[in-house]
Amino acid sequence: SSPPxxxxxxxxxxxxxSHLLKTIIMPSARVKAAAALAMALASPAVDSFTPTGDGVxxxxxxxxxxxRHLCEGALVAALAAGxxxxxxxxxxxxxASTAASAKITTGGASxxxxxRTIAITRGVNLDRSDFKGLxxxxxxxxxxxxxxTDFRGTNLFxxxxxxxxxDGSDFEGADMTLCNVEMAQFNRANLKNAIVKEMYVSxxxxxxxxxxxxxxxxxxxQLRKDQQKYLCEHPTAKGTNPVTGVDTRESLxxxx
Numbered sequence: 642s643s644p645p646x647x648x649x650x651x652x653x654x655x656x657x658x659s660h661l662l663k664t665i666i667m668p669s670a671r672v673k674a675a676a677a678l679a680m681a682l683a684s685p686a687v688d689s690f691t692p693t694g695d696g697v698x699x700x701x702x703x704x705x706x707x708x709r710h711l712c713e714g715a716l717v718a719a720l721a722a723g724x725x726x727x728x729x730x731x732x733x734x735x736x737a738s739t740a741a742s743a744k745i746t747t748g749g750a751s752x753x754x755x756x757r758t759i760a761i762t763r764g765v766n767l768d769r770s771d772f773k774g775l776x777x778x779x780x781x782x783x784x785x786x787x788x789x790t791d792f793r794g795t796n797l798f799x800x801x802x803x804x805x806x807x808d809g810s811d812f813e814g815a816d817m818t819l820c821n822v823e824m825a826q827f828n829r830a831n832l833k834n835a836i837v838k839e840m841y842v843s844x845x846x847x848x849x850x851x852x853x854x855x856x857x858x859x860x861x862x863q864l865r866k867d868q869q870k871y872l873c874e875h876p877t878a879k880g881t882n883p884v885t886g887v888d889t890r891e892s893l894x895x896x897x
Contacts, residue, residue: 783821808850816884827851834883838862838892848872856880859892869893 762782770790778796783803790810797812801821809829816836823843828850838860848868855877864872872878873895881888890897 814883822846832857833877836882836884838885838887842868851875853877854889856882857889857892858882858885858887859889860885860887862892864893869895 762780762785764784766786767782767790768786768788770787772795773791774794776796777800779799780797781801781803782805783801784805785802786806787802787810788806788808790807792810792812792815794814795812795816797815797817797820799819800817802825803821804824805822805826807825807827807830810827811831812835813831814834817840818836819839819841820837821841823841824845826847828847829852831852833853834856835854836858838858840859840862842862842864844865846868848871851872854872854875856879859872873890873893878890878893878895882892
């Protein structure tokens with residue numbers, strides 16, 4: 642059998658293993674913080690003796706050093722694996738006055754605003770949220786339930802409401818240019834004064850039951866014939882959009 646390792650040899654092995662864990666798994670600034678914490682937690686209870694002569698330690702300092710170095714490496718590895726990950730960051734201060742707004746400002750769901758931090762709002766329940774007046778350009782609400790939500794005056798340019806449920810939501814004065822509303826439903830939704838031009842609409846988009854389209858601008862939004870007929874016959878299909886100056890019935894190409 643191999644002769645027992647001296648204290649010096651034991652310390653060398655431990656240091657090499659600890660160094661390997663730190664440099665290969667997580668070579669970042671967090672290593673230094675983790676190492677400092679590990680050293681504080683795993684300080685040996687006895688004084689370290691530097692081996693002399695034949696390298697044989699007179700007291701168990703080698704064992705204590707080994708525990709210290711291995712503890713340091715293990716803690717760094719745990720941090721790298723996420724076992725001791727820090728808590729998630731708080732919501733950014735971009736209109737996050739409600740829980741729903743906080744969701745918008747802490748994740749990443751925008752395709753039109755590269756570099757901006759926007760939350761994942763896809764496939765979630767955002768009923769009765771307050772997004773009034775916010776800049777939600779390019780945010781994806783696809784396959785989400787967004788009923789009775791306040792979007793008044795909101796910038797929704799290029800946002801996606803694909804397959805979303807928008808029943809009872811208020812889009813008065815909102816800019817929905819280039820929005821994707823394929824397969825969405827607008828029952829009881831308010832589109833008064835909204836800019837809804839160049840929207841992506843599919844045959845499955847449901848405008849039946851919409852509350853108001855007064856003063857809305859539908860320019861270059863390609864509607865299915867029955868959808869167009871329904872909107873043109875709606876009692877609120879009248880007026881002129883206050884921003885674009887376009888007549889609602891003209892933008893719908895209604896046959897008067």
